[in-house]
Each structure stands twice: as C-alpha cells, then as structure tokens.
Amino acid sequence: MKAVIDSDVLIDFLKGVPEAKKELALYSDRCVSLISWMEIMSGTETPEEERQCRSFLMQFRVIEIGREIAEQAVMFRRAHHLKLPDALILATAHHAGCILVTRNTKDFTSKTPGIRIPYRLS
Template sequence: MSGNVLLDSNIIVYLAKGELNREQFFDDTNTYCISVISYMETLGFQFENEREKEFIQHLLSLFQMIYIDKKVADKVVAIRQQKKIKLPDAIIAATALEKQCVLVTRNDADFKHIDPNLRLLNPFVTETSENESEQ
C-alpha cells in the first residue's frame, strides 16, 4: 500500500498502547493523516495518566490533520442520506473518500457498506483469517 492513509481513532489508541507495532505499521511510502474528528475523539479519551496523554498528543502531532471542508461536508450529507451511520463515522468515511485515502480501522464492519470506493484496511485481520471467515 502506498499513498494517503487515514487513521481511525481506534488505530491511534492501539498504536499508543503498543497493541500495534509502530515500527512495523509505518513506512516511508505513505502519508499518514487523521481527520479532525479522530483528533477530537482521541483526545477526548479518558487517559490513565498525564504521561499517556502527552504521548498521544505527541503521536497525533506526527500526522497530517485533515479538516472538514465543503466537499467533505457534502459527502457526509450524501452518505447520511443513503445509510444510517453515526455522524463521526460518516465524516471519517467522507474524508477518506474525498481525500483518496485508505481508511485504517479496526471497525471495518462499520464502514464496509458505505461506498464501494471506500478502501479499508484492518491491521488486525490477516489475509488468512479473512479467507477463513468467508468459507
């Protein structure tokens, strides 16, 4: 995978907690982005201590932040007119679609029926486990 990657809030938390290996997750061929929604969701999380909060703030500062512009807002409206979906998820999906990003999320089931052009990656699912679940 090469290009723009949009990280969902849950991926940021998993990275911060070490549940995803940061060295294996990131590479130099991608631009890593977050929606302003993911920024707000992640910092709204109840942190165990100040050190954890500071680490997540540092982690968030490493990503390009994508704000809600008119194109994203219009896409959100179109998505919500077609699908029953929470507003934050609609904003994240619309951002990925409009900015041509791969959306990295553990909650791929929440997004997979939104739009056939929405590219999803769940780093917790291997190709083998996807094939097994299809059988």
C-alpha cells in the same frame, strides 16, 4: 501510500498493539480526520497522557472538516446509515484521496471501496 487512520487503530498503536504498529509503518502519508484527533485527545486523563498524545498525533496530517467533506458525509450517512462521526471520517478519507484504515467492522466492511480492515483483535 496515503491513508486516513481511524481512531481505533490509533488507540491500538498507543496501547502497544503490534498489528497497529506494523500497519502504520506501511504508509508514507498518514492522515487523521479532525474527528479522530478529537476522539484521541478527549480520551486523555492526565497532563502527561495529553502531552504524549499530542506528540504522537504530530506525525499525522490533520484534515480539517470543510463544507465539501460535510456534504459528502451527509451522502455517506444517508446511503450507508452511518453515525455522523463515522460518515465524517469516511468522507475525510475520500476527499483526501486516501484509503480509510479502520477496525470498525460494525459500520464498515472490507468490501466497501476505500476501506482497509487490517487486523482484528480477539
């Protein structure tokens, strides 16, 4: 199954959250939006953290943001009142024919087509 993995799930994986590890194991084709890649990389504070994150992210196909994704993001932003990064990540998943795996229940619901909210942290 193909999935675009959102930043929050990636961060959980890096922090050792078992649910995130189980979730990532479900997908044979794992992708990230360039937005999520940037969010993960900009959160590194040391050269070692940066090296580890780069190594981790190499197991994902990074989907660049082109004109088609940008156009779709504008439509999602208008229709669902999303912040631009969230609209871009959702548009990336739709463009790639993937589901979006996220914990972002503030902006997305499991009833939104193409969204999977696999777990919640207490």
